[in-house]
Amino acid sequence: GAVVSQHPSRVICKSGTSVKIECRSLDFQATTMFWYRQFPKKSLMLMATSNEGSKATYEQGVEKDKFLINHASLTLSTLTVTSAHPEDSSFYICSAVGRGNTIYFGEGSWLTVV
Amino acid sequence: AQSVAQPEDQVNVAEGNPLTVKCTYSVSGNPYLFWYVQYPNRGLQFLLKYITGDNLVKGSYGFEAEFNKSQTSFHLKKPSALVSDSALYFCAVRDRRQAGTALIFGKGTTLSVSS
Numbered sequence: 230g231a232v233v234s235q236h237p238s239r240v241i242c243k244s245g246t247s248v249k250i251e252c253r254s255l256d257f258q259a260t261t262m263f264w265y266r267q268f269p270k271k272s273l274m275l276m277a278t279s280n281e282g283s284k285a286t287y288e289q290g291v292e293k294d295k296f297l298i299n300h301a302s303l304t305l306s307t308l309t310v311t312s313a314h315p316e317d318s319s320f321y322i323c324s325a326v327g328r329g330n331t332i333y334f335g336e337g338s339w340l341t342v343v
Numbered sequence: 344a345q346s347v348a349q350p351e352d353q354v355n356v357a358e359g360n361p362l363t364v365k366c367t368y369s370v371s372g373n374p375y376l377f378w379y380v381q382y383p384n385r386g387l388q389f390l391l392k393y394i395t396g397d398n399l400v401k402g403s404y405g406f407e408a409e410f411n412k413s414q415t416s417f418h419l420k421k422p423s424a425l426v427s428d429s430a431l432y433f434c435a436v437r438d439r440r441q442a443g444t445a446l447i448f449g450k451g452t453t454l455s456v457s458s
Contacts, residue, residue: 235386263445272433272450273387322386324446332437332446334379336386 232256233325235335242313242342249309250338252323258303259325264296267320267337279306313342345370347436349449356424357457364419364452366408366434376417377435377446378408387433393417394439404428424456 232255242248260281265273277298278286285298297309322337346369356362379387391402398410408419435446
Protein backbone atom coordinates (compact mmCIF):
# COMPACT_ATOMS: atom_id res chain seq x y z
CA GLY A 230 0.00 0.00 0.00
CA ALA A 231 0.89 3.63 -0.12
CA VAL A 232 3.54 4.76 2.34
CA VAL A 233 4.65 8.15 3.48
CA SER A 234 8.04 8.30 5.13
CA GLN A 235 9.35 11.00 7.44
CA HIS A 236 12.96 11.55 8.37
CA PRO A 237 14.33 11.95 10.93
CA SER A 238 11.94 10.32 13.35
CA ARG A 239 13.65 12.08 16.24
CA VAL A 240 16.02 15.04 16.28
CA ILE A 241 17.57 17.16 18.98
CA CYS A 242 19.04 20.53 18.09
CA LYS A 243 20.45 23.51 19.89
CA SER A 244 18.59 26.79 20.20
CA GLY A 245 19.29 29.07 17.30
CA THR A 246 20.08 26.36 14.81
CA SER A 247 17.93 25.13 11.94
CA VAL A 248 16.64 21.65 11.39
CA LYS A 249 15.11 20.03 8.33
CA ILE A 250 12.43 17.35 8.31
CA GLU A 251 11.73 15.39 5.15
CA CYS A 252 8.45 13.89 4.01
CA ARG A 253 8.53 11.42 1.13
CA SER A 254 5.79 9.58 -0.70
CA LEU A 255 7.39 6.24 -1.44
CA ASP A 256 5.20 4.67 -4.09
CA PHE A 257 3.05 7.46 -5.42
CA GLN A 258 3.38 11.02 -6.57
CA ALA A 259 1.93 13.68 -4.35
CA THR A 260 1.33 17.11 -5.76
CA THR A 261 -0.05 18.15 -2.39
CA MET A 262 1.33 17.47 1.06
CA PHE A 263 0.30 18.84 4.43
CA TRP A 264 2.31 19.62 7.54
CA TYR A 265 0.78 19.33 10.99
CA ARG A 266 2.08 20.06 14.45
CA GLN A 267 0.98 18.16 17.51
CA PHE A 268 1.62 18.97 21.17
CA PRO A 269 1.60 16.10 23.68
CA LYS A 270 -1.82 14.49 23.94
CA LYS A 271 -3.29 17.25 21.82
CA SER A 272 -4.84 17.45 18.41
CA LEU A 273 -3.10 17.95 15.11
CA MET A 274 -2.93 21.55 14.04
CA LEU A 275 -2.58 22.16 10.33
CA MET A 276 0.45 24.35 9.68
CA ALA A 277 0.58 24.58 5.92
CA THR A 278 -0.32 23.05 2.60
CA SER A 279 2.64 22.24 0.41
CA ASN A 280 2.13 22.24 -3.35
CA GLU A 281 4.74 20.90 -5.73
CA GLY A 282 6.39 23.64 -7.72
CA SER A 283 4.72 26.52 -5.92
CA LYS A 284 4.78 28.35 -2.63
CA ALA A 285 3.23 26.74 0.40
CA THR A 286 0.00 28.05 1.82
CA TYR A 287 0.31 28.73 5.53
CA GLU A 288 -2.46 28.67 8.08
CA GLN A 289 -3.20 31.77 10.07
CA GLY A 290 -0.74 32.29 12.89
CA VAL A 291 2.02 30.15 11.39
CA GLU A 292 5.22 32.06 10.70
CA LYS A 293 6.25 31.28 7.15
CA ASP A 294 9.75 32.66 7.65
CA LYS A 295 10.27 30.38 10.60
CA PHE A 296 8.76 27.24 9.16
CA LEU A 297 10.13 27.02 5.63
CA ILE A 298 8.41 24.52 3.38
CA ASN A 299 9.80 23.34 0.08
CA HIS A 300 8.07 20.90 -2.26
CA ALA A 301 10.62 20.58 -5.02
CA SER A 302 9.51 17.24 -6.42
CA LEU A 303 6.41 15.10 -6.63
CA THR A 304 7.69 12.80 -3.90
CA LEU A 305 9.41 15.12 -1.43
CA SER A 306 8.39 17.99 0.79
CA THR A 307 10.66 19.44 3.45
CA LEU A 308 9.93 21.47 6.55
CA THR A 309 12.82 23.53 7.90
CA VAL A 310 12.49 25.03 11.35
CA THR A 311 14.78 28.03 11.33
CA SER A 312 16.41 29.58 14.39
CA ALA A 313 14.77 26.98 16.55
CA HIS A 314 13.71 27.74 20.10
CA PRO A 315 12.58 25.38 22.87
CA GLU A 316 8.94 26.34 22.23
CA ASP A 317 9.30 24.84 18.75
CA SER A 318 9.75 21.43 20.35
CA SER A 319 6.88 19.33 19.14
CA PHE A 320 5.76 16.36 17.08
CA TYR A 321 5.54 17.22 13.40
CA ILE A 322 3.48 15.03 11.06
CA CYS A 323 3.18 15.21 7.31
CA SER A 324 0.53 13.78 5.05
CA ALA A 325 0.27 13.36 1.32
CA VAL A 326 -2.62 13.18 -1.09
CA GLY A 327 -2.48 10.00 -3.14
CA ARG A 328 -4.63 8.28 -5.70
CA GLY A 329 -8.33 8.94 -5.42
CA ASN A 330 -7.62 11.85 -3.08
CA THR A 331 -6.81 9.42 -0.29
CA ILE A 332 -4.66 11.04 2.40
CA TYR A 333 -1.73 9.11 3.85
CA PHE A 334 0.19 10.08 6.99
CA GLY A 335 3.82 9.79 7.88
CA GLU A 336 5.03 8.37 11.20
CA GLY A 337 5.90 11.80 12.51
CA SER A 338 9.09 13.51 13.65
CA TRP A 339 9.90 14.47 17.20
CA LEU A 340 11.81 17.74 17.47
CA THR A 341 13.46 18.70 20.74
CA VAL A 342 15.20 22.05 20.95
CA VAL A 343 17.60 22.41 23.85
CA ALA B 344 -15.76 26.70 8.06
CA GLN B 345 -15.26 23.07 8.90
CA SER B 346 -14.95 21.83 12.46
CA VAL B 347 -15.02 18.62 14.41
CA ALA B 348 -16.02 18.16 18.02
CA GLN B 349 -15.04 15.26 20.21
CA PRO B 350 -16.86 16.06 23.46
CA GLU B 351 -15.03 13.53 25.62
CA ASP B 352 -11.38 13.93 26.57
CA GLN B 353 -11.31 10.37 27.87
CA VAL B 354 -13.44 7.26 27.62
CA ASN B 355 -12.95 4.41 30.07
CA VAL B 356 -14.33 0.94 29.40
CA ALA B 357 -13.73 -2.54 30.68
CA GLU B 358 -12.33 -5.18 28.37
CA GLY B 359 -15.07 -7.07 26.61
CA ASN B 360 -17.60 -4.26 26.93
CA PRO B 361 -18.81 -2.23 23.97
CA LEU B 362 -17.20 1.14 23.42
CA THR B 363 -18.34 4.38 21.81
CA VAL B 364 -16.20 7.41 21.03
CA LYS B 365 -18.30 10.39 20.04
CA CYS B 366 -17.78 12.80 17.16
CA THR B 367 -19.91 15.56 15.71
CA TYR B 368 -18.99 17.72 12.76
CA SER B 369 -19.83 20.98 11.10
CA VAL B 370 -19.25 21.48 7.39
CA SER B 371 -21.09 23.61 4.89
CA GLY B 372 -21.43 20.85 2.31
CA ASN B 373 -21.48 17.09 2.50
CA PRO B 374 -18.55 15.70 4.41
CA TYR B 375 -15.94 13.08 4.07
CA LEU B 376 -15.49 11.69 7.60
CA PHE B 377 -12.57 9.75 9.03
CA TRP B 378 -11.37 8.07 12.19
CA TYR B 379 -7.70 7.65 13.01
CA VAL B 380 -5.93 6.07 15.97
CA GLN B 381 -2.60 7.14 17.43
CA TYR B 382 -0.49 5.01 19.74
CA PRO B 383 2.09 6.69 22.00
CA ASN B 384 4.94 8.34 20.12
CA ARG B 385 3.61 7.13 16.78
CA GLY B 386 1.94 8.62 13.73
CA LEU B 387 -1.69 8.21 12.76
CA GLN B 388 -3.23 4.94 11.66
CA PHE B 389 -6.31 5.00 9.47
CA LEU B 390 -9.34 3.16 10.88
CA LEU B 391 -12.22 3.95 8.57
CA LYS B 392 -13.89 6.58 6.45
CA TYR B 393 -17.33 7.58 5.24
CA ILE B 394 -17.54 8.78 1.68
CA THR B 395 -21.00 7.85 0.48
CA GLY B 396 -23.47 5.00 0.54
CA ASP B 397 -24.22 2.87 3.57
CA ASN B 398 -24.29 4.93 6.74
CA LEU B 399 -22.64 2.14 8.72
CA VAL B 400 -18.98 1.92 7.90
CA LYS B 401 -16.80 -0.98 8.98
CA GLY B 402 -13.10 -0.47 9.41
CA SER B 403 -9.91 -1.93 10.78
CA TYR B 404 -9.53 -3.91 14.03
CA GLY B 405 -13.28 -4.49 14.41
CA PHE B 406 -14.21 -0.82 14.61
CA GLU B 407 -17.23 0.67 12.92
CA ALA B 408 -18.87 4.07 12.73
CA GLU B 409 -22.30 5.29 11.81
CA PHE B 410 -22.87 8.43 9.80
CA ASN B 411 -25.95 10.28 11.02
CA LYS B 412 -26.68 13.26 8.84
CA SER B 413 -29.56 14.63 10.90
CA GLN B 414 -27.44 14.65 14.04
CA THR B 415 -24.23 15.51 12.18
CA SER B 416 -22.51 12.73 14.05
CA PHE B 417 -20.02 10.00 13.21
CA HIS B 418 -19.52 8.02 16.42
CA LEU B 419 -16.90 5.28 16.54
CA LYS B 420 -17.98 1.98 18.01
CA LYS B 421 -16.70 -1.49 18.77
CA PRO B 422 -18.81 -4.32 20.19
CA SER B 423 -16.11 -5.73 22.47
CA ALA B 424 -13.15 -3.64 23.61
CA LEU B 425 -9.61 -4.96 23.95
CA VAL B 426 -6.89 -3.65 26.24
CA SER B 427 -4.81 -3.14 23.10
CA ASP B 428 -7.42 -0.66 21.83
CA SER B 429 -6.19 1.83 24.45
CA ALA B 430 -4.93 4.79 22.44
CA LEU B 431 -5.75 8.31 21.28
CA TYR B 432 -8.55 8.50 18.71
CA PHE B 433 -9.14 11.34 16.28
CA CYS B 434 -12.18 12.13 14.19
CA ALA B 435 -11.53 14.20 11.07
CA VAL B 436 -13.57 15.88 8.35
CA ARG B 437 -13.04 17.20 4.88
CA ASP B 438 -15.51 19.05 2.67
CA ARG B 439 -16.08 16.83 -0.37
CA ARG B 440 -16.40 19.90 -2.54
CA GLN B 441 -12.75 20.73 -1.88
CA ALA B 442 -10.85 17.76 -3.21
CA GLY B 443 -7.26 17.51 -2.07
CA THR B 444 -7.64 19.77 0.94
CA ALA B 445 -6.34 18.93 4.39
CA LEU B 446 -8.24 17.01 7.00
CA ILE B 447 -9.47 19.00 9.96
CA PHE B 448 -9.12 17.06 13.21
CA GLY B 449 -11.04 16.97 16.45
CA LYS B 450 -9.12 17.40 19.68
CA GLY B 451 -8.87 13.67 20.23
CA THR B 452 -10.30 11.25 22.77
CA THR B 453 -8.16 9.00 24.90
CA LEU B 454 -9.61 5.53 25.14
CA SER B 455 -8.57 3.50 28.16
CA VAL B 456 -9.57 -0.16 28.27
CA SER B 457 -9.04 -1.91 31.59
CA SER B 458 -8.54 -5.62 32.01
